Amino acid sequence: DAGITQSPRHKVTETGTPVTLRCHQTENHRYMYWYRQDPGHGLRLIHYSYGVKDTDKGEVSDGYSVSRSKTEDFLLTLESATSSQTSVYFCAISGLAGGEIQYFGAGTRLSVL
Amino acid sequence: QQQVKQSPQSLIVQKGGISIINCAYENTAFDYFPWYQQFPGKGPALLIAIRPDVSEKKEGRFTISFNKSAKQFSLHIMDSQPGDSATYFCAANGDSSYKLIFGSGTRLLVRP
Numbered sequence: 537d538a539g540i541t542q543s544p545r546h547k548v549t550e551t552g553t554p555v556t557l558r559c560h561q562t563e564n565h566r567y568m569y570w571y572r573q574d575p576g577h578g579l580r581l582i583h584y585s586y587g588v589k590d591t592d593k594g595e596v597s598d599g600y601s602v603s604r605s606k607t608e609d610f611l612l613t614l615e616s617a618t619s620s621q622t623s624v625y626f627c628a629i630s631g632l633a634g635g636e637i638q639y640f641g642a643g644t645r646l647s648v649l
Numbered sequence: 650q651q652q653v654k655q656s657p658q659s660l661i662v663q664k665g666g667i668s669i670i671n672c673a674y675e676n677t678a679f680d681y682f683p684w685y686q687q688f689p690g691k692g693p694a695l696l697i698a699i700r701p702d703v704s705e706k707k708e709g710r711f712t713i714s715f716n717k718s719a720k721q722f723s724l725h726i727m728d729s730q731p732g733d734s735a736t737y738f739c740a741a742n743g744d745s746s747y748k749l750i751f752g753s754g755t756r757l758l759v760r761p
Contacts, residue, residue, distance in 0.1 A: 540692075567747050569748075571751075576658070576753055577753060578655070578738055578751040578752055578753040578754045579693065579738060579751040580751070581748065581749075581750075584747075584748065586747065594748075595651075626692050626693070628692075630747060636683075636698075636742070637683075637695055637698075638695070639694075639695075640692030640694065641692050642690070643690075643691075643692055
């Protein structure tokens, strides 16, 4: 998966608890992305980063925050998890000119009970 | 204007047949249209991509047809094989070159 590691791969948590998902890359790519995948909705962008400490919102950012303190790590935090955030989360990276080729991690399956 | 609409939602094809998945977009500023393939339990991976300056791009059994005036593009899988069974996503670059907008996905099943 193009030098991308997502952790954990599976997580079950309870409503109201904070959750942090980690994406680690070894490709030194500039851009990093967090998506969620839900049936009937495809892949929807949550947040993305265009450099260390440079992040911006995607189309479904409510309830999520991100941080990127190092080129290789991009963290997604659910401050207070809700059942609507049960989903499969994918990290992606791209480099060079930008998002024209995005490489995806293997995903994290999150269940919020 | 930022949407990419994909159809059908699911598709069943016999081995050796042609699989066709369609996508439509509204924003004429889009200029990059990739297709991603996703197997169960895996992340999506780039399959093939096209720019609007050509009407067709072929890579092996996979072909993208692009109709700029209709703002539509489609993926054709010739001689479909059971190993092609996967979910396929079309996409387009969004309001910047480093973001993609994905369609809702098509689950393809190729029967032996």
